Amino acid sequence: MSESTATREPPAFAVSKKRLRLLGLTLDDAIKVFFGGNAFVSVIVLALITIFLFREGFGFFGQNRQNLRIYRQAGLEYVDFIRTQTDDHTALTRYLSDLRLRQLSFFLQEKKLSLADANAALAAFDDFADRFGTAIDPLRAMVSDLTEQATEIKTKFIVAGDKREERRQLTAEGKTADAAAVKIDEVNFTNELKPLLATLPTYRAVNRELEQKLKGVLDTAPPPPTPELAVRFDRFKDLVQIYVAGFPAVEKNLETWDYLKSVPVSQAFTAFVFGHEWLTASFWQDWYGVVPLFVGSLMVSLVALVIAVPFGVGAAIYVNQIATAAEQKFIKPCIEFISAIPSVVLGFFGIAVLGQALRLLSQQSWLSWVPGFPYSERLNILTAGCLLALLAVPTIFTLAEDALNNVPRAFKEASFALGASRLQTIVKIIVPASLSGIVSAVLLGLGRVIGETMVVLLCAGNRIAIPDFSAGLAVITQPVHTMTGIIAQEMGEVVRGGIHYRALFVVGLLLFLLSLLINYVAQGIVRRYRISIG
Template structure:
């Protein structure tokens, strides 16, 4: 053994130099392992504490009767979505049929601003019937009207030039004291009103369907909010009492003790908060709720049936079609929600499992609310997954194709250029890609989507600059280097003899690639895609800046057009809200739990990918 021939060095604490060096390396190894274990420990510790407090919050939510009112709120919101779609359709149709008239009406309103604001002095003069006021006003009006740009007034470019000139001409005789719109504008408005009368009627009916429910909701929200405030105050003083009692028990100083006891006597708490009595208004509203829901159902059905069947505008027709499709679903959900609300009782205990499910499958993430804080992961999770799917759907064909090209087809020179260029993409910091998405890609996409010829593509023209598609495209670019490099490795690992055998049998290059090389390398490619997914789903800055940060379930009714909607993600919510929450609060723990979910997902993805790669290396 080598040790026998070694010179014995000086020993310190029984260790010689070799041992000390080994100890140094060993300590660092242990340190890094400890740190990595600490990550798991800290994440899990903070995250797990979320569940008890969350359960407590949900129990209070039920006891105060807010849960019951929550059903009403949700029902009203669902109805509001239908109203929003109908309104959108209405204005689309209006634009299509009476775009010019609407332009006249809106431009008139817009024109009043420069005239009335800048011409205030002249109007005052007119009002006081000063001498020469009329002339002064006329010159001012003429000057102002000649200076306005159509682009600035008619921002949506609804007007044609003739109507614009006609409008300007009609404004010349406008009397600022009367303030009545000129006849030209009145005509346009009358025409609009007449043409859209039946649609307008149906729209009003749809939108008024929830009047009864809405007023009931408004009433109950007020009551429940007060109950909540009182119960919370009660809980705080109960906690204060316990803290004070503990303080008294632990102090030995008599002065301090007396002081604390005095404080304790000031704290008044009831034996138990009278949830039963306080939540009676909610319990007694069950019948009223049913009646209001039935009313909504009848009116909404009638209103939707009255909506016109033929439209001049294609988007309007599509929207109304969606309204017609969505209404039965909404009504069905309404029935369920009413039944659910009828089952509400203030003293029914909240199950621990249920409260955990509420986190993982809850559809709302609402924080800092005066009503109730909801922590539901589902919209964030959906956003993350949706963006990742889009990113991968774009990145995978390109990067696998590029890997095949570079590995099998390209010349050496091409290889030496393409590989470093794609690797350089990996170096682009995500925040740079994010700002690129805001300034360049977002604007570009929106302009591209507004091209008339492309309006058949679902989701076009885009309403939002920052949306799922934008984020997906950028993340695709981020995933490309990972997938490309690993794919290329996988293709490289296919033994030469395979392709030689295939080529010798007379197969073309492409046949060889598709029939021989790809099937052999498929698990490596799959691992590459998995690691790409891991990179994409954990990416923070791009989604934080570009995804639009709207916490809501995507509207699946839009079909593929869902990619034009904004969303929020798990990584984004942590980055956005972490800086603003106090440590130890429920919100803070919720964010840690989201972090733990992310951690678990990425760990699973990595483990799966590493396994595949390891199995390959044994081949």
């Protein structure tokens, strides 16, 4: 008994084993902390992206303010006031040439005149247009002179800045003697601007003359051949009246112009956000206005979504609700396959094939009713939009299909049990129940499209201008540039730390914030949707 008791001695119920500890952590705790650290990397990366975009981009606004200040102090702004007049005149001339084209086609097609006869019939008009066109010449010459003067002042200022920098660097290196030897021609704007401002009386005289000339020209205008053209011609006359009536305002601007007026910080900001011009490496004045790029991105994305949403959602409904099991097995991997096509290959396809094909299609006479057709720019919003649609369809398809899948079977069965057909069930039960999921799928598709770079860089046409919306729907056949495209295109060519470099980072920041916003909204919709299903 005693021996058997000894062999059976139960071990102590020792459950408080000491484990090796390091900094108060057991091995297991340390492993957990290690993994947690890895998970935290994503937070760090997101934070770093924000920090770096801000760090590189933030200096932009200060530099842009300086940029705008020079624009004012060197008198560029002053010259640009006058330049608007010549620009407006050019626009009017363009209107006239459009009128001529219409008259010509009237003579050729309605009156069946030969080209020579038609041109002869237009001789009076041509004379009129010529007189209208040459009326601006003195003013244009003046602008040209002033431009030279202002540029000279700006150059002086920049040279002085460079010299200052040189001296600073030399001083920093300890070469005080060399530093002192650097000659800096400080710009005295008051003196430099004097000759510029002294041209005001001349300008007034030129302006009077222009006004007289235009009025004289208008009075001798030849009558247009048809009532329809007469209406257009009257419109032209009105436009000229408005144009002339604007002269005193320009004069007033010039009189009250003060180069010392400070440029507020907010203007550096608004000039970016609302600026209509993105003009870089210009001899005259650089502008960093994001609007044309933003509008370009938006237009391309909209076109892409308009195409992709019906196809993506339609395919999702088809695969999820209508297709047979075999079809599902075939279609799903195929669409996944499409999503794997690299965007640069799609972009290349656009340049090499699709752009040309679409242009040919637009020139088919039976399609001339389509707005904007025919067009001649091979690379434009439409080309890029079509390709982006192909990129967005898989995203929208996958997410929308998920949303449809999440609709409880019971809903469908209940509907069938009440005698509804499949179509009725889909339209009245399935789609409404998954609508928020579908909407967020579309939003994420938008995020995918708006952030896409290579396709738009290669296929959107890269013309930095706000498309002409007066063309109506035909606007989609115009080339644009995009936010992503501009970064990709210009980032490689800019000076590190320069204003252009920083401007590109600000565009990146804008894109980043936009993507966060889209994500946030999409998630919000999904969250709400989850609650409603219960």
